[in-house]
Amino acid sequence: MADKIATREAYGNALAEFGSDNRIVVFDADLSKSTKTDNFRKKYPERFFNMGIAESNMMASAAGMAACGKIAFASTFAVFAAGRAFEQIRNSICYPNLNVKIGASHAGLSVGEDGASHQAIEDIAIMRALPNMTVISPADAIETKYAVKAAIEIDGPVYLRLGRLGVPVIYDENVYKYEIGKGIALAEGSDATIIATGLMVHGALEAKSLLQQEGISVRIVNIHTIKPIDIDIIVKAAKETGAIVTAEEHNIIGGLGSAVAEVLGEHYPVPILRIGVQDKFGKSGKPEKLMEMYGLTAADIAEKVKCVLQMKK
Amino acid sequence: MNKHDIRELKRYAAKVRIHIINEVFSAASGHPGGSLSCADILTALYFAKMRVDPKRPLWEDRDRFVLSKGHCTPALYAVLAERGFFPKEDLLTFRNIDSYLEGHPNMRSVPGVDMSTGSLGQGISAAVGMAMAGRLDKKGYRVYAIIGDGEIQEGQVWEAFMAAAHYKLDNLTVFLDYNGLQIDGRITDVMSPEPVADKFKAFGWNVLEADGHDFEKIIKSIDQAINTEGKPTIIIAATIKGKGVSFMENQAGWHGSAPNREQKDQAITELSKALEELEVE
Numbered sequence A: 001m002a003d004k005i006a007t008r009e010a011y012g013n014a015l016a017e018f019g020s021d022n023r024i025v026v027f028d029a030d031l032s033k034s035t036k037t038d039n040f041r042k043k044y045p046e047r048f049f050n051m052g053i054a055e056s057n058m059m060a061s062a063a064g065m066a067a068c069g070k071i072a073f074a075s076t077f078a079v080f081a082a083g084r085a086f087e088q089i090r091n092s093i094c095y096p097n098l099n100v101k102i103g104a105s106h107a108g109l110s111v112g113e114d115g116a117s118h119q120a121i122e123d124i125a126i127m128r129a130l131p132n133m134t135v136i137s138p139a140d141a142i143e144t145k146y147a148v149k150a151a152i153e154i155d156g157p158v159y160l161r162l163g164r165l166g167v168p169v170i171y172d173e174n175v176y177k178y179e180i181g182k183g184i185a186l187a188e189g190s191d192a193t194i195i196a197t198g199l200m201v202h203g204a205l206e207a208k209s210l211l212q213q214e215g216i217s218v219r220i221v222n223i224h225t226i227k228p229i230d231i232d233i234i235v236k237a238a239k240e241t242g243a244i245v246t247a248e249e250h251n252i253i254g255g256l257g258s259a260v261a262e263v264l265g266e267h268y269p270v271p272i273l274r275i276g277v278q279d280k281f282g283k284s285g286k287p288e289k290l291m292e293m294y295g296l297t298a299a300d301i302a303e304k305v306k307c308v309l310q311m312k313k
Numbered sequence B: 001m002n003k004h005d006i007r008e009l010k011r012y013a014a015k016v017r018i019h020i021i022n023e024v025f026s027a028a029s030g031h032p033g034g035s036l037s038c039a040d041i042l043t044a045l046y047f048a049k050m051r052v053d054p055k056r057p058l059w060e061d062r063d064r065f066v067l068s069k070g071h072c073t074p075a076l077y078a079v080l081a082e083r084g085f086f087p088k089e090d091l092l093t094f095r096n097i098d099s100y101l102e103g104h105p106n107m108r109s110v111p112g113v114d115m116s117t118g119s120l121g122q123g124i125s126a127a128v129g130m131a132m133a134g135r136l137d138k139k140g141y142r143v144y145a146i147i148g149d150g151e152i153q154e155g156q157v158w159e160a161f162m163a164a165a166h167y168k169l170d171n172l173t174v175f176l177d178y179n180g181l182q183i184d185g186r187i188t189d190v191m192s193p194e195p196v197a198d199k200f201k202a203f204g205w206n207v208l209e210a211d212g213h214d215f216e217k218i219i220k221s222i223d224q225a226i227n228t229e230g231k232p233t234i235i236i237a238a239t240i241k242g243k244g245v246s247f248m249e250n251q252a253g254w255h256g257s258a259p260n261r262e263q264k265d266q267a268i269t270e271l272s273k274a275l276e277e278l279e280v281e
Helices: A007-017 A038-043 A055-067 A078-084 A086-094 A123-128 A141-153 A200-212 A231-241 A256-267 A287-293 A298-311 B003-027 B032-049 B070-083 B088-093 B122-136 B155-166 B187-191 B196-202 B215-226 B261-280
Strands: A004-006 A024-028 A048-050 A071-077 A100-105 A134-136 A158-161 A166-168 A184-187 A192-196 A218-222 A225-227 A244-251 A272-277 B064-067 B143-148 B172-178 B206-211 B233-238
Touching: A004 A007, A007 A038, A007 A100, A007 A141, A024 A038, A024 A055, A055 A071, A055 A078, A055 A086, A055 A100, A055 B122, A055 B155, A071 A078, A078 A086, A078 A100, A078 A123, A078 A158, A086 A100, A086 B122, A100 A141, A123 A134, A123 A158, A123 A225, A123 A244, A123 A256, A134 A141, A141 A158, A184 A200, A192 A200, A192 A231, A192 A256, A192 A298, A200 A218, A200 A244, A200 A298, A218 A231, A225 A256, A231 A244, A231 A256, A244 A256, A244 A298, A256 A272, A272 A298, B003 B032, B003 B070, B003 B088, B003 B215, B003 B261, B032 B070, B032 B143, B032 B172, B032 B215, B064 B070, B064 B122, B070 B088, B122 B143, B122 B155, B122 B172, B172 B215, B196 B206, B196 B233, B206 B215, B215 B233
Parallel strands: A024 A048, A024 A071, A071 A100, A100 A158, A134 A158, A192 A218, A192 A244, A244 A272, B064 B143, B143 B172, B172 B233, B206 B233
Antiparallel strands: A004 A166, A134 A225, A184 A218
8 A cells, every 4th residue: 555646647547548449539628637638638639629618518529429439538527527517418428328438536525625616525426316327436546447447348428436636556456356336345344344435445444444453343345336336245245244334425415325225225224324424515625634524534434333333233 | 403403302391391290289299480490401401411321320421410409309300201211100109108209309219310409508519529520530421400599598509619610620510590589589588699690700600691491592501611611610590480380480489389280280281282382383
């Protein structure tokens, strides 16, 4: 766990690495240095299109490209992708099931200093409600790289949720295998399971260490694909550990926690508690301070596990 | 275009207008006013100018068409059916639950529909993307779109216009169906987009004006667009909402309502008479 790499950086690098396919085109809305699509532009300038600060037109233009056989990536901040351009994504991309991949960077509170206007805390909820949409929230640079590869390979719309902040690399590339819709059990445990996504996966692993010191054994599951969600791995965790804590850098309404609660409610009800933003907007500040203020640290997750253990019969 | 060809186009347009009324009547819903106003433009595109093959609706090198004012499906479907993309009988299933002829264009269910539209302002952006793709692939196909005059109140239209000029998309030709009316009344009363020609010019487009019910002028404008290099073309087409049905002409109320049986019969009588006159000329 040496270097920290932001998932947006890994996204830009992956576009450049896998970008030789002539069908791939990349759009950005004046944020290519931030979303890192500039890494693709440097290598394939003829297939990079800056659409200016006009996200709605960018999304629907990407749909037009896809309708002509292209694999179109369209990038901007998550707030503007899922928010500003929501209806373009709905009507011009998802309804006709076009091959557009939305690389949405700067998701969550870890945007930091830019504050609430730029911190998407509702994008998972919005995007997973769209028919035909696949929603991916990678945990580290390795996972991002292979999520981009998978997004290129599948036909249809994909929402890739990416972060601004550098995060520890938790996977070994030599053994890592990405499969859309398949969660990954990162660590075994018997008392409860922490199901996490995005940069909270690292927090979940730290929480496991904290809990271990108190003799509590938790399983860690990384849900990198929030839709379609891996029902099997969630039900298995519920059956074998009897209690669930979810952890996400997103509103507790509509995100991973909700998706997991839906699965448990319909398939195997067990106690569940959700770590996430408690239905309020973010604010400016250092990312680490924000994570503390909003209750998203490893210590917060560990506390939540102890609470959920109290709920087990 | 000789006189014979023009008369042929007029005949197709007359048939298209009859289909429009029958579609909307059989569905008991739909948008006759704007469909009748863009019927001649669509007929000119599909019967005189666009390179399409009804047997191969997904032919890679075909010219593309985007109905950005997507509610005018009765006109688009009528033209596609007359052009041979699907059986004309199917037009009477328009908007039915067991039909593939969705209320607004669905590229996945209707042969010949190149883009799903319906939410105003989005189709024009998709057309921009298609023109960019054609350019990138060095394909010779052209992209056509029709936008509504009320539709240009959507901000996204101007984002698309900015992008098309920026990328010098001279393979893109857009018709503005300028019938002057929208649901709530005259566009100049609801939210005036004027002066439209000046605005399009200022956005870097080649701007042409034509009578949207005069085939010679429509076709001449398309030819001028094809011969224009370095910028996209918009043809501001002066049209009449409800064109061809006396009681529908210039009435905003016929934007999105279906005729009753009596009104339908009267409309069909008028339109059939117009068609008969073209047959004996």
